[in-house]
Amino acid sequence: MTRDLCQPNLVWDLDVNSKTITGVTVTSSKMICSEPLPVTFPGPVADAQGFRTEQLGNDPLTIWVTMSGKPVSFKLNTPIRI
Secondary structure, three states, X not given: OHHHHOXXXXXXXXXXXXXXXXXXXXXXXXXXOOOOEEEEEOOOEOOOOOOEEEXXXXXXXXXXXXXXXXXXXXXXXXXXXO
16 A cells, blocks of 8 residues: 555656657656555666566566656667557
């Protein structure tokens, strides 16, 4: 329940010219959360920024994001066409 109290939010970073999703930005209500937030990705990211990653077998990549005062952004290695 602690994660819910942080009011996490994820926004897709878009490139409108190429019509692709290029990454994501993670935020929370006060940009601080005492519990890591799991963020699942459809493929590899350019830089996990030292956050703990998890990927078992064919499961998607999950990065456990710790919010510590500012938004956290990740860039996808391969943009997703929309």
